[in-house]
Amino acid sequence: MSPVRALPAELDAVRALLADGLAQITRSTDDLEQFWIRSACARLTETDAVLAEAATGGAGLISLLVTTAVSFGVVAGVAALARLAGAGAAGVLVASGFLLVTTLRLLPALRSVLARRSVAAAARHVVPTAPARSFGLAQYGFAEVPEPLVRARVQLVSATLRQAGSANWPLPALRLAVPADPVLARLAHADLLLCQAIDCLERYLDDLAKEWP
Amino acid sequence: MSRDDPFSGGVAPRLRRLDQELAETVTDAQCRDWTADRPDRVGFARLGQTRRELLTAAARYRPTTRPVDGPTLLAALTAGLLVTLPLLLVIPGPIRPLPLAGIAVAGVWAALAVRAGLRRLRIRRSRRAAAGPAPIDDPYLYAGLRRRIESCAASARADRSYRRRAAATDLEYALDWLSAAQEELPRIR
Numbered sequence: 001m002s003p004v005r006a007l008p009a010e011l012d013a014v015r016a017l018l019a020d021g022l023a024q025i026t027r028s029t030d031d032l033e034q035f036w037i038r039s040a041c042a043r044l045t046e047t048d049a050v051l052a053e054a055a056t057g058g059a060g061l062i063s064l065l066v067t068t069a070v071s072f073g074v075v076a077g078v079a080a081l082a083r084l085a086g087a088g089a090a091g092v093l094v095a096s097g098f099l100l101v102t103t104l105r106l107l108p109a110l111r112s113v114l115a116r117r118s119v120a121a122a123a124r125h126v127v128p129t130a131p132a133r134s135f136g137l138a139q140y141g142f143a144e145v146p147e148p149l150v151r152a153r154v155q156l157v158s159a160t161l162r163q164a165g166s167a168n169w170p171l172p173a174l175r176l177a178v179p180a181d182p183v184l185a186r187l188a189h190a191d192l193l194l195c196q197a198i199d200c201l202e203r204y205l206d207d208l209a210k211e212w213p
Numbered sequence: 214m215s216r217d218d219p220f221s222g223g224v225a226p227r228l229r230r231l232d233q234e235l236a237e238t239v240t241d242a243q244c245r246d247w248t249a250d251r252p253d254r255v256g257f258a259r260l261g262q263t264r265r266e267l268l269t270a271a272a273r274y275r276p277t278t279r280p281v282d283g284p285t286l287l288a289a290l291t292a293g294l295l296v297t298l299p300l301l302l303v304i305p306g307p308i309r310p311l312p313l314a315g316i317a318v319a320g321v322w323a324a325l326a327v328r329a330g331l332r333r334l335r336i337r338r339s340r341r342a343a344a345g346p347a348p349i350d351d352p353y354l355y356a357g358l359r360r361r362i363e364s365c366a367a368s369a370r371a372d373r374s375y376r377r378r379a380a381a382t383d384l385e386y387a388l389d390w391l392s393a394a395q396e397e398l399p400r401i402r
Contacts, residue, residue, distance in 0.1 A: 064325070067321060067325070068318055068321065068322070071318055071321045072314045072315075072317070073314075075310075075313055075317040075318075076310040076314035077310075079309070079310040079313045080310040083308070083310070089308050092308050092313070093301075093308070096313060096317065100321075104321070105278045106276075106278060108279065109277065109279070112276075113272070113276060116268070116272065153254070157247050160247065161248075167340065168340070169248060170339075170340050170341075170342075171244055171248055171250055171344035172339040172340070172342040172343075172344055173337075173339050173340045174244045174247070174248065175240060175244050175339075176332070176335060176336045176339055177336050178240055178243075178244060179236075179240060180332045180333075180336065188240065188243060192239070192243065192257070192258060195254045195255070195258035195261075196258045196261060196262060198254070199254075199255050199258045199259065202255075
């Protein structure tokens, strides 16, 4: 019997591995201000924030509540204003319908702006600026991408595929299911950020191998 | 493509279209990597960086509405005809603010439910479809993206506002990441 794994437990394991890899990077490099290292650390902290958001769940419920409250408020307010202005029945209907559709179309853009700001603020807060350096290890740096990061990616992909369900594993279904489901979309974004962090580290190591400063 | 010449409209809608195409490509390549159909974790990550720079550039303009897709339009029309219209006819005094707001919320919920159902139906129907070639392997994709990003950058560089001129720098970073995604720089191991 394989143990049943809940998504939050799995994501906690992935986040522990991420923290491990980040600690390994900050412990073993001297130049945290180097471009690739800094980008990798920022991506890793952002991945952590996205995973924490995905583990709490309720994204779909919250967006449903926000949409409901906004449409209720907009329609009630517009109808009250139109009646005060002395419009007829057709006028009230047209005005409230038009404003409702406009608001609902503008809502995703506003939400994405807010989300980008909050994620950027979180990433800015957590990036380590002063390394907690251990003795003698720093000058050697690291020779390959830290092992916990690669393992974290493997675990994250298996958790995502399990969350998608085995019926959706054929490629055309998976391609449609990932943007449609908010939890899967978060997991895919986290995976993308993690791959970017690994890619940044690989480019850093490549530059070191080519003796570039 | 007459749609993408530099005189066709503002930069923000063009960036929005680019962003949508890139998002589809990145999702496709990522799913191919997950299912080991085309295992490559670097290409889609770099295209994702391109998309991130494009979003940074688009954030310097006013937010634009994204175009309405087919299922959403169909769901909205269905909900309006089947839920909102009968409720408006049945409920006495539907023009008062609170009943009207209640009817609107019912219509919105019905539209969301219909859209979710349509999406699920589409996913279920596509389970047996054949997966075509990966768009990330298409060299013309990179050429077209590069040309369009360059035209956006040229428009941004000629803008009056200094805030929007800064978008040209982001678009140049986007071009860097695009060529990195195309060339796959030699890496260790």
